[in-house]
Amino acid sequence: MPARTPAGxxxxxxxxxxxxxxxxxxxxxxxxxxSHGFVRGEALNCIYxxxxxxxxxxxxxxxxxxxxxxxxxxxxxxxAVEEADGVIWVAVGQPSAETPRFEGLTPLRSLTFRxxxxxxxxxxxxxxxxxxxxxLQKLRLLLAPxxxxxxxxxxxxxxxxxxxxxxxxxxxxxxxxxxxxDLQRKGIA
Numbered sequence: 278m279p280a281r282t283p284a285g286x287x288x289x290x291x292x293x294x295x296x297x298x299x300x301x302x303x304x305x306x307x308x309x310x311x312s313h314g315f316v317r318g319e320a321l322n323c324i325y326x327x328x329x330x331x332x333x334x335x336x337x338x339x340x341x342x343x344x345x346x347x348x349x350x351x352x353x354x355x356x357a358v359e360e361a362d363g364v365i366w367v368a369v370g371q372p373s374a375e376t377p378r379f380e381g382l383t384p385l386r387s388l389t390f391r392x393x394x395x396x397x398x399x400x401x402x403x404x405x406x407x408x409x410x411x412x413l414q415k416l417r418l419l420l421a422p423x424x425x426x427x428x429x430x431x432x433x434x435x436x437x438x439x440x441x442x443x444x445x446x447x448x449x450x451x452x453x454x455x456x457x458x459d460l461q462r463k464g465i466a
Contacts, residue, residue, distance in 0.1 A: 280367070281429065282369050283369060287302050287356060288311035292316060292319045293316070298358060299356040300356075305336075305351060306323065307326065309324060309325040311323055328351075330353050334352040335352045362382060363382075364431065379417070382417060382436065383435075383438075384432070385416075385434050385450075386450070387429060390430050390457050391426060391427055392426065392460065393422070393461060394420050396457045396461040400457040405420050410433075413449070415434070417433040418430050430454070432447070
């Protein structure tokens with residue numbers, strides 16, 4: 278699946294054995310987005326010509342040349358990935374801190390707000406923690422700024438929440454998104 282980081286677009290994928298990986302989102306062969314590709318075994322395959330890339334980024338297979346061992350120079354950039362408490366963290370470069378833990382919380386959904394963190398905080402009437410966690414009544418929002426006016430928001434709930442709690446939290450997150458985007462458009466925050 279495609280994902281965004283401060284360094285740009287990446288392809289986030291999980292191998293057949295369950296290992297999560299993050300690769301640059303462009304195949305070095307023809308530039309097709311790898312996030313449009315598919316996973317087969319322990320490799321991410323480009324949808325265009327089927328070139329396969331392992332979790333270290335090296336090309337492991339070129340279907341048009343089945344007997345060829347691809348040169349080590351054919352590779353995609355990869356990023357360090359850690360999965361903790363249901364959240365996937367990608368480090369662009371060296372991780373600068375320990376991965377935050379959100380014990381007792383479970384991810385519900387992710388949304389892109391076309392609003393800055395400041396506009397989201399103003400809309401919510403609360404400030405995010407240093408880890409980017411905005412604590413509201415029954416939900417927590419993990420804020421990941423993308424640009425000056427765009428923020429990726431991961432909605433987290435208590436693990437014990439029931440279906441009605443999840444529906445309410447999803448609606449509350451949508452309402453907050455609309456309010457924050459309205460503040461952003463008006464230049465209030």
